[in-house]
Amino acid sequence: MVASAGVIIDPDRCDGCGVCLRVCPARAFSLVAGRAGLTGECRLGCDHCAAACPRAAITVEIPEPESFAFAGFEPSVGPERRPVALADLVALMRVRRSCRVYRDGEVPLSQLADLVRIAITAPSGTNSQLWSFTIIPTREKMLLFGRAVAAFYERLNRLAAKAWLRKLLKICGRRELDDYYREYYASVCEGLESWRQGSDDRLFHGAPAAILVASRPGASCPVEDALMASQNIVLAAESMGLGSCLIGFAVEALRRDRRVGAVLGIPSQEKVHAVIALGRPAVSFRRPAARRRAPVRIV
Ligand SMILES: Cc1cc2nc3c(=O)[nH]c(=O)nc-3n(C[C@H](O)[C@H](O)[C@H](O)COP(=O)(O)O)c2cc1C
Structure with missing residues (x-):
């Protein structure tokens, strides 16, 4: 595992597709020996890299995350959702x-x-x-x-x-x-x-x-x-x-x-x-x- 600024990359899962490089607004990733590496600084903690990674190889630690458990309904927000x-x-x-x-x-x-x-x-x-x-x-x-x-x-x-x-x-x-x-x-x-x-x-x-x-x-x-x-x-x-x-x-x-x-x-x-x-x-x-x-x- 490579960890930096709340971003954890699992090199065993990463296949070097480079999606994280493209979605990261801070351009904080680069490919190192064919795998994603956090070579820049992650300040936003926007989670785009983790949400876009097709192999779920990235985790972004969000401090005090909101559960989004709603009392009155359950929104469908997974990849199968209808627009x-x-x-x-x-x-x-x-x-x-x-x-x-x-x-x-x-x-x-x-x-x-x-x-x-x-x-x-x-x-x-x-x-x-x-x-x-x-x-x-x-x-x-x-x-x-x-x-x-x-x-x-x-x-x-x-x-x-x-x-x-x-x-x-x-x-x-x-x-x-x-x-x-x-x-x-x-x-x-x-x-x-x-x-x-x-x-x-x-x-x-x-x-x-x-x-x-x-x-x-x-x-x-x-x-x-x-x-x-x-x-x-x-x-x-x-x-x-x-x-x-x-x-x-x-x-x-x-x-x-x-x-x-x-x-x-x-x-x-x-x-x-x-x-x-x-x-x-x-x-x-x-x-x-x-x-x-x-x-x-x-x-
Ligand atoms: C920033 C803002 C402040 C407003 N302040 C008041 C207010 O103090 N009292 C009130 O009755 N309506 C207030 N309104 C409602 C507007 O009068 C209302 O949005 C506008 O007349 C358009 O009507 P609609 O919201 O039914 O489309 C406010 C609306 C906005 C966007």
């Missing part, structure tokens, strides 16, 4: 709509845990996998989170209401507060009022659960990683019959005020990039979303 029909895949993408009306009742924790496992099948920059997930499984905890978000917007609105402050910041080249005042101040005032009265949850739309997707320090592409994982969650939720809605207002509060994440025990060095409200939808849509034509440049 997902494109029509089904695109239908899933097209029928997903943001859900803002939920039925009563919790989402089982096992389903939320499955969504996190599905999330981490996403790619990540340099395979860093430096993400983290916070599951909020009950409406009670959603309200706790919501109160912290509302407190943040109460503070922000108090600042934004000061015309002199908006003007001063604008003179200093900082337009954000003035932009916020014009775009959101009035509707946030209304939302806060109905939150205070407990009449209408315009933040989470009454969702009984949420998953927060964050990055941990050191990720090369933290935002992209989190959003790839988030898209997995919303599509998988749709397939499970759950409604979902990204809540940008909550992300903004988490980004700007540590106290908001602290109520959920999120360490200050983690950055939340997506808050995905989840629950059983109370309304079904008769047709998919209309979209404006996107500008496409062919060069």
Whole structure:
């Protein structure tokens, strides 16, 4: 056995076909006396060499590997798997709509845990996998989170209401507060009022659960990683019959005020990039979303 950087090659199994040389993004392999050898550095731990080796001659040791044992289903992922029909895949993408009306009742924790496992099948920059997930499984905890978000917007609105402050910041080249005042101040005032009265949850739309997707320090592409994982969650939720809605207002509060994440025990060095409200939808849509034509440049 030849071992290096978590990659183990069994020379008795290797027949020198060279597939590992071609798939390795780091070009870390070469043929040595007709057998694969790890002559370069393996930093990604992407496992492509082991997954592609037709003779199962390579093992990549993954620290703390996820089991991918799902509670609700068993995906067929072996070489015998059928490709997902494109029509089904695109239908899933097209029928997903943001859900803002939920039925009563919790989402089982096992389903939320499955969504996190599905999330981490996403790619990540340099395979860093430096993400983290916070599951909020009950409406009670959603309200706790919501109160912290509302407190943040109460503070922000108090600042934004000061015309002199908006003007001063604008003179200093900082337009954000003035932009916020014009775009959101009035509707946030209304939302806060109905939150205070407990009449209408315009933040989470009454969702009984949420998953927060964050990055941990050191990720090369933290935002992209989190959003790839988030898209997995919303599509998988749709397939499970759950409604979902990204809540940008909550992300903004988490980004700007540590106290908001602290109520959920999120360490200050983690950055939340997506808050995905989840629950059983109370309304079904008769047709998919209309979209404006996107500008496409062919060069
Ligand atoms: C990054 C992001 C942030 C969003 N934030 C909110 C939000 O705070 N509240 C909300 O009700 N919807 C939010 N949405 C949902 C969008 O309004 C919705 O995706 C858009 O109107 C298109 O509708 P559809 O998702 O049904 O296709 C957000 C969506 C994205 C992608």
